[in-house]
Amino acid sequence: MAEINQYKVACSPHKLDGATTRRVMLDVLIALLPCLVCGVVFFGLYALMLVVICVAACFASEQVYNLIRKKPFTTDLSALVTGVILGLNLPPRAPWYIPVVGGVFAIVIVKMLFGGLGKNFANPAAAGRVFLLLAYGSAMTSFIGADIAGNILSADVTTGATYLGGGVGALADGFLGAEGYWGYVLQLFLGKVGGSIGETSALAVLIGGGYLIARRVIDWRIPLVYLLTAAAMALLCYGSANEILLQLFSGGLMFGAFFMATDYATSPKWKYNRVLYAFGLGVITVLIRRFGSYPEGTSLAILFMNLLVPAMDRFLVPVRFGQTTKKGAPKPQVMKWAMRGLCLVLALAIAVAAPLVSYTEVAFYKGDYAYIQSVSRDFSGKYVFDVKGTAELGKFSQPLEYEIQADAKSQKVVGIRPITQSTKGYVAELSFFEGKTYDEIVALKDLSTDAQTSATYTNIALKNMIVECFSALDFELGKYTDLVLQEEYTYISGAERSGAKLRFTVSGQADLSSPSRPYFQQLEYVVTIENGRVKYIQTVTESTKGYTVDRALFLGKTYEDILAMTEEGIRADGTTGATITNVKVRDMLLECFESECFASAAGGEQV
Amino acid sequence: MFTFANGVHPKGCKELSAGSGIGRGPEPKNVYVPLSQHIGAPAVPVVEAGERVLCGQLIAKAAAGLSANVYSPVSGTIKGVVGHITLSGKKKNHILIENDFLEEKTFLPHMEEITGESVLARIAEAGIVGMGGAAFPTAAKLNVQGKNVDFLVVNGAECEPYITCDYRIMLEYAQEFLQGVRYCMLAAGVKRAVIGIEDNKKDAIAKLSSLAGDGVAVKALKTKYPQGSEKQLVYSCLKRVIPENKLPADAGVVVVNVHTALAVYKAVAEDTPCYERVMTVSGKAVATPKNIWVKNGTLYRDVAAFCGADENCARIVSGGPLMGEPVFSLKVCTGKGTSSLLFLDESECESKNAEPCIGCGRCVQACPMGLSPVFIERALFDKNYEEAEAYGAAYCIGCGCCSYVCPAKRFLVQSVKLAKKEVRARADKKRREAEKKNG
Known part of the structure; x- marks a missing residue:
């Protein structure tokens, strides 16, 4: 046997895992491809050019830095990863110098000056993005809409809104056949919306992130807990389960969760610290989105949590195998159980709370509503009305918008959330209404808030809105059975019964002719009477010019009350047309009270 | 599982x-039987050069304390106690026996109960x-x-x-x-x-x-x-x-x-x-x-x-x-x-060349003892042994999982072992000082 003398002596272990730094970075680049493709498809070749410029700037600045510092050129691909991530974070029509400035800042200031690969304390891409946001505020926040054919070769800067900046108004109403809410979700999921180049498509991010998790390049805990926390926070901060998916799929949250929060150097090393880190990210991101002055909070949240990572790594140290306390007892695994508990609580909170606050839109279409914009309904039977109106405060017309939560069964106002009202203090006194039943609110006489006449007008407007909400509920959703009418009536064209409630459809004409021009306004109402009192008056048709009935005059009144009303008493200030309408409604109501339905009910006969 | x-x-x-x-x-011509094949004190030779031994004959007796007997693996002639190289690189005493290939055996006394x-x-x-x-x-x-x-x-x-x-x-x-x-x-x-x-x-x-x-x-x-x-x-x-x-x-x-x-x-x-x-x-x-x-x-x-x-x-x-x-x-x-x-x-x-640590934390996820090799190494380079101790350097079992998974191919287990040695030495010194103080 020939002598063995070519062997090497090296220290153990003699076998190594296949992963290398270059391979890891290459994996990240591969995982970013779907996002890049989506970005180019939706925003055109100009977007691709921006990413390429950004990558080139990052790569060149790192090598120039090495040249100046007389260090060897780096061959790992980390600068390219930073370049692609920062490039995908840019608005699709940013000027060409923005990726240059951002790339140089991210690589030189954030990474190399702190010692290069692995030594930076902040995520270079996130820091670069935040730097650009502060330095080029308008360029970094002007987005264009996604358009596959229209954007491919164009470089036009036609500003469009994003979901986070402009709400659902920024989204198309229907998308790929899905209407309404699910249309919005699908649109955000596929990413055909305005936004940063690579961030819009949640699907592309999931494909890339799934690849990274399967290759064990990133820890699944960070994106999973981040998204879980963000979902729970969205539920808490927006009070609506519908917001969860919209929030998760919009902006840079998904992209940040998979590609930026998982950055090795700037995320914790121990798995339970990673859970805590991701939890912090989720909380801060949604807080910034909901209450902060920026529409998007992912990059800021990542930067902020990066600052806490060294402290987490130093003070929350893994419990060693067999570690004991000074007394000799096994050291309790506090972090392990706390983090597991946290995740469990978040998941349970979502599972329990989401159905309770998940709203499905209800189509109300029969009536002619003055205030109601949209209605949705949650799991427990609670209805949420989005109502808009105005209060005339002297010469100034104050727009009002409220969200009124009403319980259909108990006829109670559960809650009122002001969306738009006076900023000068003339606000509605919600305690008049919250927790009250419909009848109590109808019976409210004095709505004045001390000395604030304008506030009183706001209260009156809000009361009208609430009254409309309840009458709409009964009108649209009440289950009535038709009654057959024997007699001929002037106004009544139909009658229905539901328990103690009797409902009449009344129609007629109001003579609103002026001396010069004859005009007859068609009127149609649905009037509900319960226990001898007027319960609801629902408009089907009436004047669109403001000559409308004043419900407050009639609601809650008995036959005798209405019979006693004189034309003087029901005069509407200034508008004769409204007064004529009121008189007509009075006559209609009287006919209802005098109709056969009541007579026969008194006689005990079934009609 | x-x-x-x-x-x-x-x-x-x-x-x-x-x-x-x-x-x-193999049936070797010469066997170099190490006196120290175990943890503890080397065994003490009980045979002289030139003496003939049988296979299974006691050639070195356990020393006092932790030690173990050593038996002859072959029958042959003792050439003497020689210094011979060991795996650690140090020369240690071995008993050199020349094999006579007769395979004459001797046994321990039979156990009655x-x-x-x-x-x-x-x-x-x-x-x-x-x-x-x-x-x-x-x-x-x-x-x-x-x-x-x-x-x-x-x-x-x-x-x-x-x-x-x-x-x-x-x-x-x-x-x-x-x-x-x-x-x-x-x-x-x-x-x-x-x-x-x-x-x-x-x-x-x-x-x-x-x-x-x-x-x-x-x-x-x-x-x-x-x-x-x-x-x-x-x-x-x-x-x-x-x-x-x-x-x-x-x-x-x-x-x-x-x-x-x-x-x-x-x-x-x-x-x-x-x-x-x-x-x-x-x-x-x-x-x-x-x-x-x-x-x-x-x-x-x-x-x-x-x-x-x-x-x-x-x-x-x-x-x-x-x-x-x-x-x-x-x-x-x-x-x-x-x-x-x-x-x-x-x-x-x-062969591997160590590259800069990218902080991926795989060594922390891999360590079966729950240590943080990445931070122990950093503390070692800073000569901050208190921190190395806080991350558990003293309890390394040397399994090498950290080095195995490291994508930057760093010499983690060697670093941790070095830190362990230093941390243990410091702890011993502290203990000795405390004992001296208490008399």
């Missing part, structure tokens, strides 16, 4: 030698040490008087890649091995034993399960490195945690290796002392990977020649590829704790 937390999954590579039955090894005490005495007499690699004298280990020990754990995990000697023993010497386990139970005074075997050795699990019983159970463990590490094995088999700075006996268990149990059987039932062992010779640079009986004191060169090691082999390793020591010279000779000799070619072991 019974297992422990963290750890790594290196490729097994056991198929190279798993099919090879245990055969006879088999009791716990007599078995324990025989284990000490036969010079048996832990044959998994650590070479801790077995008699000292099984002597657990005064401790509340109720379980014997037999380490059949064999978690290191390539090595198959324990696997072959479990298949070919199943009866003898189980009897050895019973003798160990007797010596330690325990009623129950569990044999932990990684589930990549399905036929060994099946065979032993059919033969075991009567207090001895077989447990299939998940194939994961380092399943055969003492603390991890005890946890996997019994869900018992050995506290830091404590022995397995403090958790009520005593751990022996498969080969050790076989050696105990041979000493008790066959009156044969411990002078040879089964070794795995494997790797792609070996013509015929084998499991063979190798006499203690055989030069690595003789083993290499016997198995047909390729002259172009890239690296030679004594022990497994994850914890094994690199062999720098084939003049080194085998001992009781040498479980394998690997001749690896280029494709099996790449």
